[in-house]
Amino acid sequence: MKAPKYVVKKGGKYWPSNAMKKIANMTDKNIYDKAAKNPVKFWEGVAKEGLTWEKEWDKTYVEKLPYFEWFKGGKLNFCVNCVDRHLEHPKRIAMIWVPEPTGEKPIEITYGELYDKVNKFANVLKENGIKKGDVVSIYLPMVPQALIAMLACTRIGAIHSVVFSAFSADALKARIEDGKAKILITADGYYRRGKPEDLLKKAKKAAHKTTIKKIIVVNRIGKRVHGKKFLDFDTELQIAESYCKPETMNSEDTMFILYTSGTTGKPKGILHDTGGYAIQAYQTCKWNFDLHPGDVMWCTADIGWITGHTYAMYGPLLAGATTLVYEGGPDYPNPGRWWKIIQDHEVNVFYTAPTAIRMFMKEDFKWIKKHNLSSLKILGTVGEPIDQKSWMWYFNKIGGERCPVIDTWWQTETGGTLINVLPGIGPFVPTVSGLSFPGIKHVIVNEKGKEVPKGKPGLLAQKSPFAPGMLHGVHNNHKKYVDTYWKKFKTMYDTSDGAYLQNGLIRITGRTDDVMKVAGHRLSTAEVEDAIHDNRKVGDVAVVPMPNKIKGQVPIAFVVLKHGKGSKKLEKKLKKYVDIKIGPTARPARIFFVEDLPKTRSGKIMRRILKALLIDEEPQGLMTLVNPGSVGKIKEIIKANQ
Numbered sequence: 001m002k003a004p005k006y007v008v009k010k011g012g013k014y015w016p017s018n019a020m021k022k023i024a025n026m027t028d029k030n031i032y033d034k035a036a037k038n039p040v041k042f043w044e045g046v047a048k049e050g051l052t053w054e055k056e057w058d059k060t061y062v063e064k065l066p067y068f069e070w071f072k073g074g075k076l077n078f079c080v081n082c083v084d085r086h087l088e089h090p091k092r093i094a095m096i097w098v099p100e101p102t103g104e105k106p107i108e109i110t111y112g113e114l115y116d117k118v119n120k121f122a123n124v125l126k127e128n129g130i131k132k133g134d135v136v137s138i139y140l141p142m143v144p145q146a147l148i149a150m151l152a153c154t155r156i157g158a159i160h161s162v163v164f165s166a167f168s169a170d171a172l173k174a175r176i177e178d179g180k181a182k183i184l185i186t187a188d189g190y191y192r193r194g195k196p197e198d199l200l201k202k203a204k205k206a207a208h209k210t211t212i213k214k215i216i217v218v219n220r221i222g223k224r225v226h227g228k229k230f231l232d233f234d235t236e237l238q239i240a241e242s243y244c245k246p247e248t249m250n251s252e253d254t255m256f257i258l259y260t261s262g263t264t265g266k267p268k269g270i271l272h273d274t275g276g277y278a279i280q281a282y283q284t285c286k287w288n289f290d291l292h293p294g295d296v297m298w299c300t301a302d303i304g305w306i307t308g309h310t311y312a313m314y315g316p317l318l319a320g321a322t323t324l325v326y327e328g329g330p331d332y333p334n335p336g337r338w339w340k341i342i343q344d345h346e347v348n349v350f351y352t353a354p355t356a357i358r359m360f361m362k363e364d365f366k367w368i369k370k371h372n373l374s375s376l377k378i379l380g381t382v383g384e385p386i387d388q389k390s391w392m393w394y395f396n397k398i399g400g401e402r403c404p405v406i407d408t409w410w411q412t413e414t415g416g417t418l419i420n421v422l423p424g425i426g427p428f429v430p431t432v433s434g435l436s437f438p439g440i441k442h443v444i445v446n447e448k449g450k451e452v453p454k455g456k457p458g459l460l461a462q463k464s465p466f467a468p469g470m471l472h473g474v475h476n477n478h479k480k481y482v483d484t485y486w487k488k489f490k491t492m493y494d495t496s497d498g499a500y501l502q503n504g505l506i507r508i509t510g511r512t513d514d515v516m517k518v519a520g521h522r523l524s525t526a527e528v529e530d531a532i533h534d535n536r537k538v539g540d541v542a543v544v545p546m547p548n549k550i551k552g553q554v555p556i557a558f559v560v561l562k563h564g565k566g567s568k569k570l571e572k573k574l575k576k577y578v579d580i581k582i583g584p585t586a587r588p589a590r591i592f593f594v595e596d597l598p599k600t601r602s603g604k605i606m607r608r609i610l611k612a613l614l615i616d617e618e619p620q621g622l623m624t625l626v627n628p629g630s631v632g633k634i635k636e637i638i639k640a641n642q
């Protein structure tokens, strides 16, 4: 059968075809105006229709800035919404898990089986003293137990704090300590590019002398684990009671913490609540990705990031669909792996980062061509701006000119997507994200919060009523919450992104602060600087992102030594410091040893100037520097070392 064509080209733009309009959950372009008339009512309507509540709320939206609450007084359990309510179809597949080793068989877990495992694991947590409101740290690779552990937490009202498995022991420790987690769920390891990677060593080091009482270990690579502190995930599951009553939660109770990078050295714990987050995840899956029960969605993001939480785990389940989770490297054992997975498991919705697209563009097309990708319906991108060439390649080569490309803008803080085009409405324009989701309003403003003329670049801000999925604070840090998001515009949420309007649609230009996006991963320059500073030879350091063809951006460090000269050996050593403190994801691509960093009279490092030098642009604003002479010297060092 010929694969349906979901887009048509009209007036030089791509629009949904009749085939798409026929199946799409949302095709009415007036939905934007309708929702804008009364956004609170709009969200009230979708929340009633889309979620299962134990008790309806008393007030839909309460705002007392900088805080606001959705569905106040409403009661629900998140796990019930993801699992129990789909038990009418217990045989429907909830998750397809694809292990990296090609000799191992993929595993399908039905909603019925998931219910069974989640109930049991919730009891394991309870047996080990976990109660509503306790924090559980999860440091797991992409294995089915990750989903089971996360859902089990939500079943009993425990707050999960998932930490990216490629982060270092130090990074995990800092997050355990900030959250005062009582239990750590981890694995002995995982497979990456054909090799088993040790995870347990890092986990043990991180948990040492912290609040962690027990470590529950998933046996993935067959390591033996000894000690009173350790429990085996599967053994515990087997002996656990089979039913665990779901905890009744308030809509505004915290459901999870996810640490993310800001402009300081310390990551901040973003707090998400239960009801608001749930509806954002559900509704965006339904309308952006047009998920229907039984559809297979593959979001390639790791659970250590918000995209993995919302679209690799929770969103598809809330919608009663099937989520596909793949353990390993994208090009293992060859660059055809991803496309073979799409073919073998008939993936309908594929959601990935521009970095991955750019990586595959370099490969021989034969790796894609030999696979049948006709199951695909929608393609999505996230995490960084996508350039025209990559968008077109994705559309042509992966989507076969049949599938809309949905470029979704959002953040860890927003919980779910906020700006994109809806597949049933269109248009699909390369490099342009689109409109704010119905019921949400963004404006593009100047530093003072005044709207800039249409088409002019400015800062992206969100207006009240704020999206239900938005963060509801920073863990233990009210000041940081206020300073980061509310200080600049007071009554509007500051996204820290730049944007402009292109034919009425929002085009994102990227971060306006010191946050980098390295291969779609969010990292702060300050964190990398702190790690390098730990070496006693280092006097001063500045880290800035440099554009990179594949990864979007890579960190570059400029280091002033207290004494002595830099060397390749020291460069290697300093990179190791970053590996240890954060993880290889944050490792600088280059370290330049310089005599002095460009600084203002007040001692502020002018990273803007370093950024310009890296891309061979003439730096502006040298007049404000105390040491303008440093700039020429740095320029020479960059040239000599390229």
Ligand code: WTA
Pocket (backbone or CB within 6 Å): 260, 305, 306, 307, 381, 382, 383, 384, 385, 386, 407, 408, 409, 410, 411, 412, 413, 433, 495, 496, 497, 508, 509, 510, 511, 517, 520, 521, 522
């Ligand atoms: C960037 C990821 C351009 C943006 C979900 C934002 C994007 C940061 C897009 C958040 C997009 C995300 N186009 N830029 N479609 N999506 N970004 O918290 O700079 O890891 O502020 O959340 O990613 O990164 P985070």
